[in-house]
Amino acid sequence: MSDSNTTHFTNPSTFILLGIPGLEAAHVWISIPFCMMYIIAVLGNFIILFIIKTERKLHEPMYYFLCMMAVIDIVLSTCILPKMLSIFWFNSREISFNACLTQLYFFHSFSVTESGIFVAMAFDRYVAICDPLRHSTILTNTVVAKITLSAVLRGGILVLPYPLLARQWPYCGKNIIPQPYCVHIAVVKLACADTRVSSYYGLFVLFCVLGLDVIFIALSYMQILRAIFRLPTKDARLKTFETCSSHLCAILAFYIPGVFTSLMYRFGHNIPLHFHILIANVCLLVPIMLNPIIYGVRTKQIWGKLLWLFTWKRT
Template identity: 70%
Template sequence: MPDSNTTYFTNPSTFILLGIPGLERAHVWISIPFCTMYAIAILGNFTILFIVKRERSLHKPMYYFLCMLAITELSMSKSILPKMLSILWFNSREIDFIACLIQMYFIHCFATMESGIFLAMAFDRYVAICHPLRHSTILTNRVVVKIGLALVLRGCLLVLPYPLLASRWPYCKTNIIPHTYCKHISVVNLACADIRLSTNYSLSVTVFTPGMNVFFIAVSYIPILRAIFSLPTKDSRLKTFGTCSSHLCAIFTSYITFVFSFVMHRFDNTMPLYLLILMANVYLLVPSMIHPIIYGVRTKQIRDRLLSLFTPRRT
């Protein structure tokens, strides 16, 4: 006979997001750095979009891809931070079942798109450095649009099974999610069913999608570095490599936090839960804040245009 003290859910109407279990008393203080990151991410990415839109000399494939990255990261932050801050500030923990699945979908979808955009940027650098005379004919506006649409479609389709499978599982005993957002694995772990299909599929997407992107990025940089080192002078080598430095810094920022978070979750039995949750948020939010800073500081065209906005013109 079933235990009369246990409550079972077939499809709960709401989930309860606990925030950061173990650090409830520090929720308000924890919210300060996350709110600061959110504000910097919004300001930085909107600044990138504004500068590229206004400066016609920046209407090039490299900056179009940068705008795609900025839009993706704005969308990523918007998917996570508002609900997380409502939990940390107002203890507003309830989230509708369907809203939870939608949040899950968009978080993982935008993360997949971001990884693909880095690959598109690597392709742009390859064509610009290895085939500079053909750059404008290979990467036309139509080709850039097609690449962007392909990245969006890939992200949408790869992640679509996440909420579809999660909505099919029966949920039992609890509807409490020990997290600040509806992370896929945190949701499906509440199901009272064999969820190996969900977990195996999500693990495959999590590992192989960025893994394949990193592989092709590395392959593209082999001829790029070969072309750079074949240049006749040190100044020309440094100048050409400088056009890749922002891209490489952005990649390292994203993938270092991704690898660190992934490795920590492989040892989740020995790690404090609050540390895993904090790292999961850092992995998604820090790159959104750092990337516009990297491109603003290391890209001369953007840096000069940004300085001109704050420097009064001499009459």
């Protein structure tokens, strides 16, 4: 590809993913923890899906939402990690323009969808604690299916302008992405046009969509905490709060790194590039890896079933 800044073309045939620039010599070593996180994430989420599918006692709204989150985490890690590892192991840096936009779309749309699932899980906990007698009538299987479908459609529709806008921009010979995968802002920066529409829309999705999700979750937990503190005994308060603890841990693991990396990418111009990219990838993969661990260890029903499976296999 030409390095000229004057040669305009609408669709470059390929992009070059650099992995982690400045740490090429350490790519093989960096791939080891990333590969382990990927294996743990995929295996852990499949185990969660298997346990919930086979244990009829877990066929409840909370666990249906957990299944959806497990599927999302598998898709998110799989659309990112295989290409990343091929760069680290085989120096396979090329990715076609269409494949890059596809990866970009799936990554961002499923991230927004996962945020919606967290809101749904917060609503489920709110109803279960604040109005337990009506929980089964409010969150029926039909309602759960509609909420899940709404979260998927919201993510898919809101992120659709990302690749559509990126496709229409002219590019000027620069096809190098200093990342191990395609993300919206990295692709937009390669265009030689006024891309403020894409940047502003990306900020809109970040602050208005994810920000509103955080507000809804916070409001739900304010009501939950009020209901918990009204309980008569300390043991009752602790027992009720434990039903929300795994969800709270997963929320913190998802939103804090996500907001941090998004803001760092846009405004952290003084941060060394290799450090920026390394931290961004760690912040992406750690929550995906932690979700099945958090729910597997802190949810008694899942943990009990998991122990039973391993005990049964040994006997």
